[in-house]
Amino acid sequence: MSVVAATALAVGACGSGDADPRTSTSPTAVTQTAPVTRGATPSSPTVVEPIRLSVPSIKVSAELVAVEAKDNVVSPPAGAVAWVRGYDRVLPGEVGTSVVTAHVIEGKKAGPFVDLQELDKGDTVSVTDATGAKVVYTVTETRVATKKQVSTDPGVWGENRDTKRLALITCDDDGGFRPDGHRVSNFVAIAEAA
Template structure:
């Protein structure tokens, strides 16, 4: 469900594993100064619910697949997760999802099916904080639509909301929504670059635009960037 993203010139590698018969997040790469995140999925004909991974610059030292290498894994089955008390809403696609914090799972970013996570590694922040929060979810899992099945419909100007545990809401405006080749995503400053001035959400999943690799995984990712209003 995704593509791997390697951090060029870095010793760490961030890995997302979001893939599926028609999954979402997969691999993504980060710029030399930040992790990578991208997504891809196996072709509709593939009999798999796993997702590709994005690589985090911090994974290599831990034995994760080095940047540029491909890795796949079955997405964990749907299971209870400890939510962070923060939820994500995108009204234009009727999305309302609880978020949970998670790092690498077996060297990859791979949230359980039916869940949406925010990544805790490589200097990424929690949603709602100054900096860039990387949020990942699947497009499909087990051959069925998953939480980010309609993310591709999001457009520039759309509103994204975050709701805190106390019920307070924060609004973001989409400033970028586009298909990104996994290799380009590896050096995408919007996702992995240093950000010390703006509350930003980088929402990543996989996309069919550039077709599929030989192993059946999608080549491209769909990236939504939303900044606090």
């Protein structure tokens, strides 16, 4: 996984107070809603992609879409919460770490993760797939980190073969802006399924 791409991911998920064309809120990847087959063997299980993320404690119930990096930037569609396809990340609901991102601000209005910083340890997050199956996660830690720290964070990008984990990432709304208009740091919440 490229450090540059991870840094761009952390930046692209933020939005800014201004409608800056360099910080697009338009989708950067095609969303698939049909089941997809993993791996090359005929015995590989069919995986149904997730379609909805719910965080009751901060009143988030949003469409969950897949996005890929384009020119090393991941930009979730306006109004949606996106899981990152690629970089050896898994679909939300699978064993491994899934990176999920959404905007704090979209143009001049609140994005889906505007209140993500209100999450506390013990809060729940659920992911529902197209069949209606739901995986419930519990927040185990929250933190503010610089974009560089996030880009090398083992809890986000490290190997994980034991747990179903979500790394929820958005911009830190309190840390101010860099000269390029992007936020200085990110807010990260790690949640794991029982």
